[in-house]
Amino acid sequence: MSAARDPLQRVVVAGAGQLGVLAAIGLRRALPGAEVVVLGLAPDPGALADRAATALPFTNRLHDRLGIAENDIVTRAQGSHRLVTRYFGWGEEGQGGAMPYGASIDPALRTRFAQEWGGGPRNAAGQMPAGSLGEVLADAGRFAVPPEGEPSPLAEVDYALRWHPDGYRALLIETARKLGVIHAPGELAAIEPDGAGGIAALSIAGAGRLPADLFVDCTGPAALLLTALPGFALEDWSVELPLRRLIVARPQQGMLALEDRFSLLSEGWLGEVAGRAGLQIALGVAPGVTEDAALRALGAPPLAGFQLEPGRARAPWLGNVVALGDAAARFEPLAHLNLDLAHRQLDLLLELLPGRAIEPPERAEYNRRSALTMDAVRDTLAAHYAAPAAQRVFGLPILPPALAGALDQFARRGRLPFREEAPLLGQEFQALLAALGFTQGRGPQAVAAQGPAASAAAEALRFRRQAEAALAFAPPYAEFMVR
Amino acid sequence: MSIEQRQPVRVVVLGGGTAGWMSAAGIAALLPGLASVTLVESEDIGIVGVGEATLPHIRGYVEKLGIEEAAFMRATHATYKLGIDFRDFGRIGESYIHPFGSFGEKVAEVAFHHYWLELARQGLAGPLGDYSLAVAAARANRFTPPAQDQSLASTYGYAYQFDATLFGPFMREHGLKLGVERIEGLVTSVEREAAGGDVGALALEDGRRIEGDLFIDCSGFRSLLLGGELAEPWEDWSRWLPCDRAAAMPCAHVPGAPLRPYTTAAAMPAGWRWQIPLQHRMGNGYVFASGFLSEDEACAAIRASAEGEPLADPRVLRFRAGRRRNSWQRNVVAVGLASGFLEPLESTSIYLAQMAITYLIELFPEAGRIDDRDRDEFNRLVDMEYDRVRDFLILHYHATTRDDSPFWDHVRTMEVPASLADKLELWRRAGRIEKYSDGLFYDASWIAVYVGQGLLPQRHDARAAFADPMRVKAALDRLRQAIGEEVAAMPGHEAFLTSETTRLADPA
Numbered sequence: 001m002s003a004a005r006d007p008l009q010r011v012v013v014a015g016a017g018q019l020g021v022l023a024a025i026g027l028r029r030a031l032p033g034a035e036v037v038v039l040g041l042a043p044d045p046g047a048l049a050d051r052a053a054t055a056l057p058f059t060n061r062l063h064d065r066l067g068i069a070e071n072d073i074v075t076r077a078q079g080s081h082r083l084v085t086r087y088f089g090w091g092e093e094g095q096g097g098a099m100p101y102g103a104s105i106d107p108a109l110r111t112r113f114a115q116e117w118g119g120g121p122r123n124a125a126g127q128m129p130a131g132s133l134g135e136v137l138a139d140a141g142r143f144a145v146p147p148e149g150e151p152s153p154l155a156e157v158d159y160a161l162r163w164h165p166d167g168y169r170a171l172l173i174e175t176a177r178k179l180g181v182i183h184a185p186g187e188l189a190a191i192e193p194d195g196a197g198g199i200a201a202l203s204i205a206g207a208g209r210l211p212a213d214l215f216v217d218c219t220g221p222a223a224l225l226l227t228a229l230p231g232f233a234l235e236d237w238s239v240e241l242p243l244r245r246l247i248v249a250r251p252q253q254g255m256l257a258l259e260d261r262f263s264l265l266s267e268g269w270l271g272e273v274a275g276r277a278g279l280q281i282a283l284g285v286a287p288g289v290t291e292d293a294a295l296r297a298l299g300a301p302p303l304a305g306f307q308l309e310p311g312r313a314r315a316p317w318l319g320n321v322v323a324l325g326d327a328a329a330r331f332e333p334l335a336h337l338n339l340d341l342a343h344r345q346l347d348l349l350l351e352l353l354p355g356r357a358i359e360p361p362e363r364a365e366y367n368r369r370s371a372l373t374m375d376a377v378r379d380t381l382a383a384h385y386a387a388p389a390a391q392r393v394f395g396l397p398i399l400p401p402a403l404a405g406a407l408d409q410f411a412r413r414g415r416l417p418f419r420e421e422a423p424l425l426g427q428e429f430q431a432l433l434a435a436l437g438f439t440q441g442r443g444p445q446a447v448a449a450q451g452p453a454a455s456a457a458a459e460a461l462r463f464r465r466q467a468e469a470a471l472a473f474a475p476p477y478a479e480f481m482v483r
Numbered sequence: 484m485s486i487e488q489r490q491p492v493r494v495v496v497l498g499g500g501t502a503g504w505m506s507a508a509g510i511a512a513l514l515p516g517l518a519s520v521t522l523v524e525s526e527d528i529g530i531v532g533v534g535e536a537t538l539p540h541i542r543g544y545v546e547k548l549g550i551e552e553a554a555f556m557r558a559t560h561a562t563y564k565l566g567i568d569f570r571d572f573g574r575i576g577e578s579y580i581h582p583f584g585s586f587g588e589k590v591a592e593v594a595f596h597h598y599w600l601e602l603a604r605q606g607l608a609g610p611l612g613d614y615s616l617a618v619a620a621a622r623a624n625r626f627t628p629p630a631q632d633q634s635l636a637s638t639y640g641y642a643y644q645f646d647a648t649l650f651g652p653f654m655r656e657h658g659l660k661l662g663v664e665r666i667e668g669l670v671t672s673v674e675r676e677a678a679g680g681d682v683g684a685l686a687l688e689d690g691r692r693i694e695g696d697l698f699i700d701c702s703g704f705r706s707l708l709l710g711g712e713l714a715e716p717w718e719d720w721s722r723w724l725p726c727d728r729a730a731a732m733p734c735a736h737v738p739g740a741p742l743r744p745y746t747t748a749a750a751m752p753a754g755w756r757w758q759i760p761l762q763h764r765m766g767n768g769y770v771f772a773s774g775f776l777s778e779d780e781a782c783a784a785i786r787a788s789a790e791g792e793p794l795a796d797p798r799v800l801r802f803r804a805g806r807r808r809n810s811w812q813r814n815v816v817a818v819g820l821a822s823g824f825l826e827p828l829e830s831t832s833i834y835l836a837q838m839a840i841t842y843l844i845e846l847f848p849e850a851g852r853i854d855d856r857d858r859d860e861f862n863r864l865v866d867m868e869y870d871r872v873r874d875f876l877i878l879h880y881h882a883t884t885r886d887d888s889p890f891w892d893h894v895r896t897m898e899v900p901a902s903l904a905d906k907l908e909l910w911r912r913a914g915r916i917e918k919y920s921d922g923l924f925y926d927a928s929w930i931a932v933y934v935g936q937g938l939l940p941q942r943h944d945a946r947a948a949f950a951d952p953m954r955v956k957a958a959l960d961r962l963r964q965a966i967g968e969e970v971a972a973m974p975g976h977e978a979f980l981t982s983e984t985t986r987l988a989d990p991a
């Protein structure tokens with residue numbers, strides 16, 4: 001008979017940014033009998049996941065599970081909602097498009113074995129990008145969070161949250177305290193190896209020794225714990241991701257908007273993340289652009305500049321150390337993926353939570369799945385630089401093979417191969433490619449379809465009705481927010 | 484000029500078995516105007532005529548082609564299938580059902596089976612199958628289609644068990660209606676194009692020639708085009724799946740016995756025996772390894788173990804486990820037995836044919852020109868499907884304590900593929916399932932077989948032991964009770980079939 005594993009008794013999370021604190025909350029909830037300590041290292045300024053003011057819909061689900069109320073984020077961290085991300089100028093002249101979020105909880109997954117032909121994740125080919133109601137609502141500036149569990153014309157609309165990182169972090173810290181997470185301030189003085197490829201204890205300046213069964217490295221790109229281990233190796237992404245410099249502007253006047261924007265300029269890409277907490281502007285500077293030109297393109301007083309060396313840890317879990325967020329992978333804040341990836345990794349860690357004695361196969365499984373997600377993130381970013389106009393700004397792209405295959409299939413056959421553990425659903429990636437100006441080919445079935453005019457008209461009518469119902473149901477967004 | 488105005492691709496399907504007619508009807512239905520389909524079959528050679536149990540995906544095929552379920556069931560004398568009952572695999576005297584459905588639900592990020600393992604350790608849990616609606620319904624010989632919502636009644640799927648000799652003809656009729664041209668004749672040689680070496684035409688015994696642009700090889704085990712003419716290399720898997728023969732013998736139903744909504748696979752000294760209940764008879768056969776049992780012995784064994792009145796003498800079929808390295812080579816795509824074979828232990832063969840057809844339709848040559856990238860993509864997808872099924876089948880043999888025959892000694896102690904060895908290690912050490920979301924057989928299936936065959940992990944998730952065991956037990960009891968109530972409200976399998984007489988075949 002199988003026996004329950006000895007549970008982890010002490011977990012140390014290194015790094016007290018918004019990621020480290022949420023990780024501590026997750027671990028503490030999972031292990032009510034364990035001591036969970038957050039080593040309060042100041043977040044690394046280059047830790048983009050820790051500084052992110054937004055994520056993707058996945059985070060909302062994680063928050064639900066970890067007991068972080070969306071309403072608290074809205075009222076206490078100046079939270080707001082995003083329905084679409086708009087892309088300008090990535091395709092040909094004047095081209096633009098919006099990426100909405102697809103249906104996120106797939107009922108088919110519950111009995112996946114019973115998936116029917118054509119169902120499941122396999123082929124998104126030929127379908128309308130799901131959730132384009134989001135675009136209709138964003139255009140009209142109308143939205144309300146759909147009432148839970150009730151049928152409503154907005155039930156299919158998914159959204160992401162934005163917030164003020166300080167307010168959000170304060171909210172998380174308060175939750176962590178209530179749960180009994182221990183805060184240990186101090187500077188890391190030394191790392192004591194355990195002789196088995198992991199860590200026995202951390203020494204904290206002036207505060208002694210911090211031993212643990214499991215260490216979670218949320219220290220940002222420095223990855224203070226992971227890089228100290230003998231097995232550490234980096235996988236370089238600089239060939240696939242050409243961006244080297246990022247300039248962030250001083251936050252501008254906040255605004256209520258249901259969309260964020262990424263525009264392609266000749267100096268690089270300009271990201272504008274709206275929200276009540278302030279408009280966050282960043283410029284991903286194209287190679288060869290002068291600082292002056294970059295600052296002009298930024299269009300607002302600069303706050304900070306970062307050098308980017310994109311890449312990921314070959315294995316983000318070594319010994320008893322698991323790296324999350326920038327400590328595992330670092331890359332530009334281009335498609336709101338930084339914190340999204342970090343949260344997916346946290347969720348994976350909670351799913352595969354080890355016992356006190358870590359089994360090598362479970363570590364291997366975590367690293368396998370986590371690597372699949374990280375590489376899919378890299379390829380999602382690389383798709384941006386492969387967009388028709390982006391090639392002129394960032395140079396000819398060198399495509400990872402899986403992305404090259406996907407883009408080829410998309411262009412010629414109108415289909416996208418399924419990708420395990422990818423952060424975006426098939427339909428979402430399809431919508432992203434369309435927004436970036438890639439032309440979708442027509443699959444054989446679409447070409448062969450008989451009476452396409454009639455069925456397309458019926459489909460358009462159905463969508464128009466849905467859109468009308470959604471617009472009638474949703475109040476102006478500002479009205480919803482003052483309720 | 485748009486693609487629509489081009490000449491349709493001339494598709495020639497060689498073979499009129501299940502794979503051939505599924506391919507022909509599928510392409511004709513889904514690519515009208517893009518393809519013209521001709522199918523060549525030979526009555527002299529005939530079809531393999533077995534292959535009666537399916538997977539739920541077949542419903543999608545039937546639906547997509549606009550075929551009415553009731554008419555289809557009536558024509559093929561079909562019954563419903565909720566899973567497979569595996570007997571004597573892990574140990575003689577033990578049995579479990581691998582259902583089309585899940586077991587319980589995860590709680591607080593921890594999968595159900597960890598809680599079940601913890602309760603079972605404390606002697607507080609029933610068999611795992613008690614927590615699956617599909618298993619409970621199967622055991623009670625009841626059936627109703629699943630609900631289309633999120634309730635407990637939606638947590639299963641179903642497939643069909645049908646007469647393999649009637650399914651092909653049914654699809655043929657459908658294909659002919661869709662405009663497939665059928666040619667009766669024996670292919671005696673294959674013509675290659677001088678430039679490039681693609682297949683150009685099939686030559687028939689009577690001198691006719693059938694030209695085509697794309698050839699679908701559905702010639703069964705002969706693999707006339709892919710394996711024969713193009714000599715595509717064979718990847719042999721018989722070192723892991725040694726069964727290479729079957730003795731099939733259909734029987735009458737045992738009078739008075741209930742009509743089971745599931746397939747039975749009973750382990751035998753040198754393989755296993757299937758029982759597939761159809762409306763009018765019981766499919767029956769012994770899949771065995773000729774290295775361990777002679778054909779005569781197998782025929783005697785199937786006669787001795789068959790429960791109903793035999794309707795024919797045992798017929799021996801020969802095969803081997805493996806697949807062609809590439810299923811699509813040049814302008815030849817193999818579908819069905821011509822592409823490869825994995826024994827019917829999990830009823831995967833028709834599924835594999837269906838998937839190949841799906842992928843071929845998605846990647847159908849644009850304007851008649853075959854692009855290497857599409858061919859590579861097709862082969863990648865087909866390999867992925869085969870490899871996943873292969874490992875899962877090997878598990879059924881390897882996860883055993885049986886040492887009562889040389890055959891079981893062999894499979895119990897053999898070295899398994901590395902991809903399976905890794906999955907086994909992860910399960911043994913941590914009670915976890917290697918995750919994938921494409922292809923066949925997800926967590927619930929792996930858990931059903933591991934647990935059903937007595938291969939329990941050494942350790943399970945610590946969190947499953949945090950809650951008060953009596954509270955967890957109460958929750959599991961409630962689930963079992965709710966399942967019991969659902970099942971009690973379902974009609975009997977036979978009653979469901981007869982209540983809707985449109986599904987019943989005319990008495991033969």
Ligand SMILES: Cc1cc2nc3c(=O)[nH]c(=O)nc-3n(C[C@H](O)[C@H](O)[C@H](O)COP(=O)(O)OP(=O)(O)OC[C@H]3O[C@@H](n4cnc5c(N)ncnc54)[C@H](O)[C@@H]3O)c2cc1C
Pocket residue numbers: 497498499500501502503523524525526528529530531532533534535536537647668669670671701702703704705707729731768800802818819820821827830831832833834836
């Ligand atoms: C023992 C056994 C049990 C099985 N059980 C199951 C099961 O439960 N579930 C499942 O999904 N699958 C099962 N299968 C597999 C299933 O039977 C096949 O996948 C399915 O029948 C498809 O066969 P086919 O069409 O590829 O080949 P066949 O039925 O052999 O058809 C071959 C066709 O090619 C034609 N042909 C061949 N050569 C020539 C020629 N020279 N000229 C003209 N025509 C030619 C033949 O006439 C015939 O029409 C089982 C297989 C075996 C052996």
